[in-house]
Amino acid sequence: MPIRTNDDRQQFPQVDSNEQVLVIIPAFNEAERIGAVVAKVRDMGCKVLVVDDGSSDDTAAAARAAGAEVFAHAENRGKGAALDSGYREARKLGCKVLITMDGDGQHLPEDIPNFIEAYNRTRIPVIIGNRLLAEENMPLVRRWTNHFMSWLLSRQMGQYLPDTQCGFRLFRCDVVPYVKTLTTRFEAESEILMHVAARGIEMGWVRVSTVYGKEKSKVSPLRDTIRFFRMFYKYSHKRRI
Numbered sequence: 003m004p005i006r007t008n009d010d011r012q013q014f015p016q017v018d019s020n021e022q023v024l025v026i027i028p029a030f031n032e033a034e035r036i037g038a039v040v041a042k043v044r045d046m047g048c049k050v051l052v053v054d055d056g057s058s059d060d061t062a063a064a065a066r067a068a069g070a071e072v073f074a075h076a077e078n079r080g081k082g083a084a085l086d087s088g089y090r091e092a093r094k095l096g097c098k099v100l101i102t103m104d105g106d107g108q109h110l111p112e113d114i115p116n117f118i119e120a121y122n123r124t125r126i127p128v129i130i131g132n133r134l135l136a137e138e139n140m141p142l143v144r145r146w147t148n149h150f151m152s153w154l155l156s157r158q159m160g161q162y163l164p165d166t167q168c169g170f171r172l173f174r175c176d177v178v179p180y181v182k183t184l185t186t187r188f189e190a191e192s193e194i195l196m197h198v199a200a201r202g203i204e205m206g207w208v209r210v211s212t213v214y215g216k217e218k219s220k221v222s223p224l225r226d227t228i229r230f231f232r233m234f235y236k237y238s239h240k241r242r243i
Contacts, residue, residue, distance in 0.1 A: 014174065016122040017098050020047035023118065024097040027052045027070070028084035029105035033059040039103075040068035042111035051091055052105065053084040061105075081169075082183050082190020089178045100178070102171045109170040113210045117172040120208045127177045128198055130163055131170035131210035151230065155192055158238060159199035163207055166195055170210050177203060189233040196237055 017023060025048045029036050036052065043050050052065035056078035065072050073091050075084065085102060092100045101117055103109040113131070120129050134148065152166040169191055173181065180201050183190040198205060 014125050014127070015098060016125070017118050020118070021049065022098040023048045023114075024092050024095055024100045025050050025111075025114070026085070026088035026092060026100055026102045027065075027105045028055055028081050028088065028102070029053065029057065029061050029065065030055040030078060030081075030084075031057045031059050031061060032105040033057070033061045033064045035107050036061055036105045037064040037068040039105050039107060039109075039111065040065050040070045043103075043114065044069040046111060046114060048101075048114065049095070049097065051088055051095075053088045053091075055079060055081070055084040065105075080187040080190070082188070082193075083186040085190065085194075086182065086186075089181060092175065093178055097175055099172055099174050102169060102173075104169055108213045110211045110213060113170065113208075116208045116210065117170075120206065121172055121174070124206060126204050126206040127174035128203060128205040129172040130165065130195075130205060130207045131168040132163075132165040132207045133168055133210055133212040134165045135209050147227070151192065154234070155195060158234070159196060161199050161205055163195065163205060165207065166192060168210065185229070185233050187229055189229040192230060193233055193237060 025043050027036070027039065027050065029052055040050050040052065050070040052070040052072050054062040054065065054072055054074040056075045062072045062074050073087055075087065088102070099121060101114060117129055148165060148167045152164055155166045156162045177198065180197055180203065181194045183193040183197070185193050195205070
């Protein structure tokens with residue numbers, strides 16, 4: 003049963019306080035950066051849940067010291083699995099909306115108000131960050147890949163999203179049961195959007211910063227692209243049956 007959002011979206015409550023927002027940060031070996039990210043989010047008054055995906059460094063300790071709740075995997079299971087654990091924990095914590103963001107500094111906590119303002123103004127239940135309005139700061143291969151995958155997914159979903167590969171996202175909490183994925187790595191973020199679209203749930207986007215520094219991406223261009231197309235083929239084929 004689709005979640006109606008076009009005619010009766012005003013029935014859904016607005017976010018009156020940042021304390022009603024849970025920020026989920028999946029993290030793997032981010033001890034050097036996670037503390038600063040968590041501290042900035044906490045300064046905004048949001049609750050923070052870090053999912054430590056089997057890190058071999060002090061990611062969990064640094065996150066706790068900065069004020070985050072931590073849910074830890076005993077071993078590395080992938081970003082999709084970390085997000086799934088975060089979503090399940092979010093349902094227990096009674097927040098109105100949740101926001102997912104990365105812990106390596108590529109997503110700025112200062113952009114969180116953009117999501118909350120857009121949700122309060124539109125009541126759209128899923129809002130995706132869009133980095134492509136400042137894409138000159140993005141590595142060329144990443145830019146081309148994002149454009150192509152966003153075109154492909156938008157065509158499949160029947161909803162246009164300019165930057166489907168951005169993990170900086172807002173979900174209204176009643177949408178969370180529909181984001182369960184079969185995949186567990188980076189391709190899970192694309193699978194989530196296809197599940198949401200299949201339910202007839204409206205999605206929107208907001209501009210976010212494009213930040214690329216000295217951090218090393220954990221995305222493997224070849225391996226994770228293969229995983230994406232394998233997931234996309236299986237999902238598309240299943241929908242046609």
